[in-house]
Each structure stands twice: as C-alpha cells, then as structure tokens.
Amino acid sequence: MNDAATGAEIVRFSHVSKQYPGTLANDDVSLSIRRGEVFALVGENGAGKSTLMNLLYGLQAPTLGDIYIKGEKTGPQHGPESAMRMGVSMVHQHFKLVPSFTVAQNVMLGHEPRRGLFYDGREAEETVRRLSAEYGLKVEPGDVVRDLSVGIQQRVEILKALRTGADVLILDEPTAVLTPQEAEELFEVIRRVVQEKNMTVILITHRLPEVMRVSDRVGVMRRGRLEKVMETRETSEREIASLMVGRDVLFSDLPGGQAAGEERLVIRGLCALSDRGLPALRGMDLTVHAGEVVGVCGVEGNGQTELAECVAGMRPVTGGSVVLCGRDVTGQAPGRIREAGLSYIPEDRISTGVDVKASVAENLIVGKQRTPAFSRLGVHLRRGQVKKYAQELSQAFDIRTSGVDEPAGSLSGGNMQKVVLAREFSFGSPALLVCQPTRGVDIGATEFIHERIVEKRDQGCAVLLISADLDELMRLSDRLVTVFEGRVTGRFRTAEVTREEIGYYMTGGHQDTKEAEAQ
C-alpha cells in the first residue's frame, strides 16, 4: 500500500435505506469513507448506526440504495463471507466467540487449517501467534476463551477480524466493556493498524471523548438519517451531542449532595458465589448513608451483579451481613427486604425489571396490587383505579406509550426503564439500589433518569448505584468505591479522584483502606 492510496474512497453508501417493520432504521444515507482514516459513527441508541454497519458487513440487505466496497457494488447475495472477501471485517459489540473453544480455534473458525481430514492445531496456533505479534495484540493461542477477561476476548475478536487480511475494520461500541487502561490499549492498536497498515477503522460509539481522541472524521446519525459528517478537529463534543439529540444538551453539573445523614445500608464482610459456583464476593464492606449516592465501579464481572442480588435478596449469602435501616436482612426473601425499606432497579430490565407480557399498568402497580387502593379484599383488582394511577405515573415519568394497557415488552428500552423507575420510586423507600440505570437508554432519557435519581437523594434517600458507565458514576455519585474480584479496593470522594486513579483500582490496585475510610 502506498501513500498515494491514502485518502482514496474505500467504502461508499449511496442513498441507502433500511426498512424494518414499523421503523425506518436507515433513511437515505449517503456516505463516503476513505482509506487510512478512523471514522467515528455516533448517534443515540436506535439512531441506525449499527444497522448501517450491518448492511456493510452483509448481515442484512438494504431495502433501497447501493453499497460500494473499493468501487465494487455489493450484490444481493452480499453476506459476511463476501464482505470479508472484499476486505471488510467487523468486531461486534457482543463477541462472536465460542466459549468452550481455544483462542486459536476461535480465530480460525470457518477457515481452519487442515492436515488431511483433521484440524491442524499446531498450524492454527502458529498463525495466531504470528498475527498476535504482527499487530501487538497479546493472546495465548491455547487458552480457552471462557476463562479470559473481556478485554482479552476483545483482542481475540479483533484478531479474528484481522486474520482475513481486512483493510476495513468495523468496531461496534468497542470500549463499552473495557477499563480505561484496556481502552487505551485498544486505541493504541487502532492507531497502529491505521498508520502502519493503512487500514480504515470505522468506530461505532456514543462516547464522545473517545471520538475526539481517536477519530479523523465523525458522522452523526439521528433517527436513521446521517445528520452531518465533520472533520473531528473542527468540531466539539458539544456540537456532536446536540446533533445527536437534535437540540442543545447541556448536561449541566448536577448539584452535589448535602452532608450525609445516618447509616441506612450497612454491608459487612459480604460473601456469595457466582452462578458458576465460584466465589464472587469475598468479604465486601460498604456503607450508604441517608442523602448520598454511593457509586460502585469496576470492570464487569467483579462482583457487582452478585452484590446487587445479595442486597436485594435474590442470591444466597454465604457470609457477612446486610443491615437495612437498622434491621438485619441478610439472606431474607426479596419481599421482606422490600418491606424493610429497599427499592430495587435491577440491571436487566427485560428479565427482572418488568414482566414483558404484562401491561404497562400492571407493571407499574406490582408490589401495591394488594393494597386497598387497587384491590377489593386483596384479591379482586380495581381495574379503573389501576389504569388511572398508571396514567398519572406515566405522565410524571414521561413514559411514552400508546396506552397503559400495552404490554411492557412493546416499549423501547428507555421507556421500559422509566416504567421500572416509576414503580420503584413510588414506594418512597428510604434506600434505593440502582443497577445500570441507563444501559441502552438514549441521551434524552438518560438525562431524565439522572435527574430523578438525584432528586431522590435530595429527599434523603440512600442510593447505592452500580454502573458500568464511569461517566455516569462520576456524575451522580457523592462517593465512589472501586471493586475488584469481589472486594472493595478503594474508597473515594468523587470530587477528589481522577479517572486514571479509578482505573488503577478497578484493575486490582489496592488502597490502604485505613486512610480511605474517610467518611
């Protein structure tokens, strides 16, 4: 590849539209992407950026319009196979790795080297080792993927993409699951492949700081349309954000909390096992006071999920204690813990947060269905009352639905989350456990949810916030704790800590706990 080729067009979308039942996911998108650039494609959830890339990668076919790769038009038979042949590879947000296979088996999947009839393991591992050295992506070819951390799994996924000799690499939300350090390493790899190999990287993301750091150009999508394409150095985060949302987003600083009140939630030496039966919590200590938000940060899979489930009573506790408002609720049933004063927003709204088949109204009153306000003698539901209440609540929480009798499963992610929020916040509980409140939720709804959480705190609620989004944690929390492998590794006042420090503790660095228990 010579320098003259740099800047030449490598991928072109020409008036591309994609119609899904009920939504136009891509609406007349025309875009040209050049060789040797990092192109960031940004937009809210559902803006159509992933769809556009799926069309390029051949996972779906456009309803209208044409796609050209290196000047060649993709045919109606375009699929991942032909995309790869034409030099386009994609690293998906959810890794496409077989857990029980080794790194080498995964990288070579579909193109295994053979010796006679059989798979040639030595040759495969040799190939992976070579690729790994060439691109500086350190992996051990013989490791079983199931046992690897998310960051390393992503390397495997990238190697898989590079193995085909791709010159266009699509990365779909690559940093969503990474620590700041891992993300830094990834940017390093992106830079290397673009500068040394003259490859093109298309980065799908909604993290604007990342866009500013690594991309050459940025395209903003909103509601299926490509709003604008800009040189990154000629724009700003604020401009991109307002293009994404279609209005000015201020993300004004939220007011900080008042001095914290009495201890509401006290967790001491909590131990529990993961689903696989391995220790997930190894003696976790945490205190949340009235009127403060305590954020738990850590790389996913370091005990956050188990912590939440133990506190909510959804997972057996094998050691330690949970004291809620002065009552020991360790290992009690979820119903008892709720009575003791906990409201819970679970991380997975679809499986735990709502009943997708029940109506919005039913979902909104769950937990109150036996109260006289909604039932006669606790058995017969007062439909009228339920509906009226649900409508009021929908209004207050800005839940956009065609009617409260619709099944909750028909709502968008953001609106479904607002249903959970509306229900849980309406109990007026003294303590709140909030997990991944804005995962898969668009910017507008995120803003709204953040404001509600802060409002709760100001009313004197004790909030324990668990999130994979560091920006969210830094914005909402008064105090932060970092967790690693089921233990607390650091405690901070949010105002007094940097992202880099947090990254250090999230990956296993340990703070002298004595100095940190400054509360």
Add this chain to the structure above:
Amino acid sequence: MGDVLNILLLQNTLRTATPVVLAALGCLMTQHVNITNIGIEGMMLTGAFFAVLGSYFAGSWVAGIACALLVGLLLGLFYYVFVIKFKSDEFIIGVALNIFAGGLTVFLLRNIFDVKGSFSDPAIVPLPTVEIPLIKDIPVIGPLLSGNTLLVYVSWLLVPVCWAFIYKTPMGFHLRASGEYPDALTAAGRSPERMKCLASVLCGLLSALAGAHLSLGYLTMFSENMSASRGYVAFACVIFGRGNPPKVFLAALLFGFIEALGLRMQKYMPSDLTAMAPYVVTVVMMVAVVLMERRKRRHAA
C-alpha cells in the same frame, strides 16, 4: 447365582447395549447442535420396521439396512425441516414423530404383512455374525469379541469415528459451534443451519441403524413398539456422557449390563420388577450427573 453371573451375561450386555449405543451416537449429534431430540425413539422404531421390510422382500440383509438408512435419512430431514426451518418446538415434533412412528409401523404391519402384534418369517434375512479368526479361540474374550452380529462391530467402530469427527475435524468444530454459539459461526461466514441439518440427518441415519440392529440383529422379527423406550435411554446416556462418544458408549454398556442382568434375574424375582431395572438405572444415572456437577463446582470453589 452361578448361572446368572457368567460369560453369557457379558455377551447379552454387548447385544442389548448395541442399539442404545447406535441411537445415542445419533442423539449426541443433535445434542451438540443444541437440539433436544427425543424423536430418536420413533426414528429407531421406523428403522426397525423398514429393515425387516427390505430384508423380507429383497431377501437380503443389505437391502434391509439400505431400506432402514433411507427411512432414517428421510426422518432426519423431516425433523430438520420442522424444527430448524419452521422453528417448531423440538419437543412437540419429537413426540409427534414418536407417535407417528408407532402408528405408521402398526398400520403398515397390518396392511403389508397382514399380521397383528409382530411379524416373523423365515424369509427375513438376519444380519450375519462375524467370526474373528484367532480371537475366537481365546477363552473368555473369544466368545465375547467374536461371533457378534455385524452392527455390533459397526457400533464399536463408530464410537472413535464419531469422537474424531466431533473433536478433531473442522466440520466437527462447526457442528459444536452451531450449537454453542451459532452467531460465531454465522460471523465466520458459515451456516449454522446447515450444520444442524447435518446433525439431524446423521441422527436419523444412526437411529435407523439402531432399529435395524433390533429387528435384524438382536432378533429376527418386527413387533409393535419393539424399540421399547431405548431411544429415551439413549438420550439419558448422552446426557450422562456429556455428548462425548466414548463416555456415552460406557453409559450405554452400563445400561446393557443392567438390562441383561435383569433378564437373568427373572428366575429369582418377578419379571415385572426386573424389567424396571434399566429405568431405575436411568434415574440413578441422572441423579449421579447432578451430584457430580455439584461436587465439581465445590472443588472449583
């Protein structure tokens, strides 16, 4: 009890285990592509019938086997079309297949052979038995390893073949990937559906072969419902052996041993009780699987 625990017991073990081994090898194929196929029972029964049909009319066991395999192929495709193509529930289709097989064989039995219950005739050519020179003269092992019917040896051969196929060939990798994480295979530009089709057809073929062994090897006749739940037992063996052919083979041998033992214990116990033995063992096996997993987990912890 000397007449119970003798060499004949072991011979019977091998004979009764063989149909289960073959059906289990078929079942583990679909298990690896993440389909819970309980239709093997019906595939086996239909295979048994058509093996007799082929053997009787063509006067050759080869024709019998060919006939069974053809039907197995068709049933495998049928299962694939409904479960994978049309995405029907794999349990419902499995049950439907079993009921259909029961009805079909009875219907054909009455219309073609004009008999009720069972059909046996000197014109049915059984599978040949294979005498292995030298080995057959070794005491104890000789009569065990030599003089079995053809499909017994085929089943022994198929165990390592299936193992190598699943764990050592690229196609076996694709088969397992299509069950464990089909998206990975799709992203690699391969079709998980095609692998599921392959597994389904292999399952049909192997199950039909198991049926052929029942009606041309184990016995030389067809009788209504002669598969007698061996398909379900094969399924249990697959779970017990975690889909790994050698382990599944051992599980099937254990089952065969218990059944053979049960038959020989009839002298001392009511036959209704001894007939229960294989199924009691099945339940015990399943409990053992759970206990083993639990212990493994505790060790890991």
